[in-house]
Amino acid sequence: xxxxxxxxxxxxxxxxxxxxxxxxxxxxxxxxxxxxxxxxxxxxxxxxxxxxxxxxxxxxxxxxxxxxxxxxxxxxxxxxxxxxxxxxxxxxxxxxxxxxxxxxxxxxxx
Amino acid sequence: xxxxxxxxxxxxxxxxxxxxxxxxxxxxxxxxxxxxxxxxxxxxxxxxxxxxxxxxxxxxxxxxxxxxxxxxxxxxxxxxxxxxxxxxxxxxxxxxxxxxxxxxxxxxxxxxxxxxxxxxxxx
Numbered sequence: 001x002x003x004x005x006x007x008x009x010x011x012x013x014x015x016x017x018x019x020x021x022x023x024x025x026x027x028x029x030x031x032x033x034x035x036x037x038x039x040x041x042x043x044x045x046x047x048x049x050x051x052x053x054x055x056x057x058x059x060x061x062x063x064x065x066x067x068x069x070x071x072x073x074x075x076x077x078x079x080x081x082x083x084x085x086x087x088x089x090x091x092x093x094x095x096x097x098x099x100x101x102x103x104x105x106x107x108x109x110x
Numbered sequence: 111x112x113x114x115x116x117x118x119x120x121x122x123x124x125x126x127x128x129x130x131x132x133x134x135x136x137x138x139x140x141x142x143x144x145x146x147x148x149x150x151x152x153x154x155x156x157x158x159x160x161x162x163x164x165x166x167x168x169x170x171x172x173x174x175x176x177x178x179x180x181x182x183x184x185x186x187x188x189x190x191x192x193x194x195x196x197x198x199x200x201x202x203x204x205x206x207x208x209x210x211x212x213x214x215x216x217x218x219x220x221x222x223x224x225x226x227x228x229x230x231x232x233x
Contacts, residue, residue: 036219045223098169104154
């Protein structure tokens, strides 16, 4: 069971928008609307940004949005801020009542 | 407020056993799945598997099957992750996470994380 595929790194300038992709298969991303996105700052626990493809928990900025097409999910961050610099992980429900993560994407805000 | 509080950092020698804990509060502990996640130094997140505290139903990710054991004690609202014989490669941060359900009752993903337990295995 391989990890979901994410770009290793992305970068953007303050105020810009970036998109992080997350590619799986029909057994995970493509088969279920249970894709989540997490933000992790160094030395901290992950934080939930998006659940069920495109839902934001209360308290999460509306600058973060999620979508899915086929076997690929995406996280878009608009109006980049310096505090958005962090690692981002996607996760999907998969068969046998379990989950799988992407390899993670390091976001650099230039 | 939902909280998951994990046990503290551990330093162990190869071959020793270990059990770390994750205590849930602020919700019905027996009716939500708990997941365990490994993060090796400088690496990404890895799903280890999940446990349902209500009946201790467990689902291990293939890479972790037979390597670790999940358990739960409903009386103290605590989930556990244990090793019978640690290896240096078990050195990592381990997170527990509470899983939520969607409106149809399907497990949908994490809604709360523990703070993490650092395990160091070194001779």
